[in-house]
Amino acid sequence: MQSRQSKMITTATSYFMSQYTKHYLHVEKPSLGLPPPPENKKYLLYIHVPFCTMFCPYCSFNKFTYTKEAALIYYRHLREEILHVKELGYDFNYLVIGGGTPLIDEEELITTIELVRKLFSIEHVSCESDPNHINPKTVLQLDGLVDRLSVGVQTFDDTLLKKLGRYEKFGSGEEVYAKIASMLGILPITSVDLIFNFPTQTQKGLIHDLETLKKLSPEQTSVYPLMTSSLVKNSVKKTLGEFSLENEFTFFSTIKKSLKELYPARHGWSFSKESDLIIDEYIIDNEEYVGVGSGSFSFLKDTLYLNEFALDKYATLIQEKASAITKERTFPANSQMYYRLMVDLFNGTLSKKKFTAMFGQSINTALGKELMLLKFAKAIKENKENITTTDYGDYLFLVMMKEFYMGMDRIRNEARKNLIL
Ligand SMILES: C[S@@+](CC[C@H](N)C(=O)[O-])C[C@H]1O[C@@H](n2cnc3c(N)ncnc32)[C@H](O)[C@@H]1O
Ligand code: SF4
Structure with missing residues (x-):
């Protein structure tokens, strides 16, 4: 059974993540x-x-x-x-x-x-x-x-x-x-x-x-x-x-x-x-990937790219030898750090060395407050090399990942408006 306190923390995390994805997960720039x-x-x-x-x-x-x-x-x-x-x-x-x-x-x-x-x-x-x-x-x-x-x-x-x-x-x-x-x-x-x-x-x-x-x-x-x-x-x-x-x-x-x-x-x-x-x-x-086909995503460096969703428009772009990518969004450094924290701890372990190599500063400097909150919630443990999840942390990061996926659905929703299925 989940305790009342951990239920409250889960609800707050879910809310925070949904606000966060509402803010960041829009791909509008041509x-x-x-x-x-x-x-x-x-x-x-x-x-x-x-x-x-x-x-x-x-x-x-x-x-x-x-x-x-x-x-x-x-x-x-x-x-x-x-x-x-x-x-x-x-x-x-x-x-x-x-x-x-x-x-x-x-x-x-x-x-x-x-x-x-x-x-x-x-x-x-x-x-x-x-x-x-x-x-x-x-x-x-x-x-x-x-x-x-x-x-x-x-x-x-x-x-x-x-x-x-x-x-x-x-x-x-x-x-x-x-x-x-x-x-x-x-x-x-x-x-x-x-x-x-x-x-x-x-x-x-x-x-x-x-x-x-x-x-x-x-x-x-x-x-x-x-x-x-x-x-x-x-x-x-x-x-x-x-x-x-x-x-x-x-x-x-x-x-x-x-x-x-x-x-x-x-x-x-x-x-x-x-x-x-x-x-x-x-x-x-994968930190970076390329997607092809209608409705696929690519992520390179700090930018998310979105392929055309409608089949007829996708076909026209390809026939015209144009790129099938129609929109993109570049993410600021702090959102990339949050993303890394979420993804690595969803998998159970975050290597501090890898984080420093990626962002040029230690996770304790960059996300000190967030780590403190996660420790207070009894979601993570820390040693010199790594941050790892507790049993409850495994669940909390699953909740975050789920919210992230649902945020990606918001992008799909916007892209699929007016489509005939
Ligand atoms: C894109 S689907 C393709 C699978 C295949 N077409 C099929 O139906 O067997 C890949 C997987 O995503 C998972 N999935 C799809 N929608 C989901 C949802 N709303 N919640 C959780 N998992 C989902 C399902 O387990 C599914 O098998
Ligand atoms: S609609 Fe059903 S069959 Fe089609 S991809 Fe989704 S899960 Fe698979």
């Missing part, structure tokens, strides 16, 4: 596109594939109804954008493909991955999928091209799956389990995405999800707290019921405890059997 890269630097490339055959009520990612024709045109433009980024001089060692549903058109996906592998120094490829494209035949085609496949399961509970509309589209919890079991081991890493704290979810239901996951035993899992930004609040309420934060702390403690043995390496809300297996939360892990 952009001319990516700057030329420095020599010999390798980045992470994110590719967005914005098509789905159904829309889940909780999902705020940029997506459109799938048609074969629209996807073919889109993938062709995507590859042109990738060539444009190559011409600018960029090189990449990591590729992350997310959506939407990247595997919705397998052949186009494979052609695109092959192109990226040919153009750049790629060492690792990670890709998302819904359960429908998970079968040994499809996955075998990705062998040697994709290192990590993360499959959206969300829950194994049939009552919840029915409410989400996923039971009809992707099958029952048992069927999804069998699909994933049939392809485990083909690729180096299979990861399973779950969501916790759905309205009406009980502790018993959560434990059932966690026990089923452990029995399935993929190499990794991400267990996200349900995020209900203004983009999805109403659809969550309509399909699942009133959302509440009442159980979130207890649920997160249950998850950590339940997964500790089989998945000892924890990284925010992601868990891995081995600590040296890569976990791709690209926004979290």
Whole structure:
């Protein structure tokens, strides 16, 4: 049970973060596109594939109804954008493909991955999928091209799956389990995405999800707290019921405890059997990245860049050989320091040496007051080299990260106004 004091601190932190993201997370300035890269630097490339055959009520990612024709045109433009980024001089060692549903058109996906592998120094490829494209035949085609496949399961509970509309589209919890079991081991890493704290979810239901996951035993899992930004609040309420934060702390403690043995390496809300297996939360892990495709983000040095969200406008920009980036925002130094503090402690440890190397001053000088407050809240511990989180700190930084993601949704919301889905 969460104490009254820690509940108050959590609420205040949540409020502070939402005000902070309201202030900072707007991208309004017109952009001319990516700057030329420095020599010999390798980045992470994110590719967005914005098509789905159904829309889940909780999902705020940029997506459109799938048609074969629209996807073919889109993938062709995507590859042109990738060539444009190559011409600018960029090189990449990591590729992350997310959506939407990247595997919705397998052949186009494979052609695109092959192109990226040919153009750049790629060492690792990670890709998302819904359960429908998970079968040994499809996955075998990705062998040697994709290192990590993360499959959206969300829950194994049939009552919840029915409410989400996923039971009809992707099958029952048992069927999804069998699909994933049939392809485990083909690729180096299979990861399973779950969501916790759905309205009406009980502790018993959560434990059932966690026990089923452990029995399935993929190499990794991400267990996200349900995020209900203004983009999805109403659809969550309509399909699942009133959302509440009442159980979130207890649920997160249950998850950590339940997964500790089989998945000892924890990284925010992601868990891995081995600590040296890569976990791709690209926004979290990478200080800089380039995004291509409609509705993707890039972050370079101190600036966030936003690609065009509307498919027709995205297509026109590519056909005119213009940059698909339309807007940007440069962040002041102090907001970058806050961001580093949040991201590193979300992952459990902040290295003081790394902070000083990044910002030219020690964290104790730059963010002394913030550290004092976090210590007072019993969220962090400090030694000479590192700052680490306590058990309660793990939760507090999850709350902050969740608010940050919901802030990013505000940017999506602004960019998606007037779009036809
Ligand atoms: C962009 S989705 C793509 C997954 C794939 N299309 C599917 O449906 O299986 C990637 C993951 O983000 C997570 N996600 C999406 N919306 C979320 C939300 N509102 N709260 C928490 N997690 C969310 C889900 O776990 C999902 O599997
Ligand atoms: S969760 Fe997956 S299938 Fe559902 S709307 Fe989001 S991207 Fe599409």
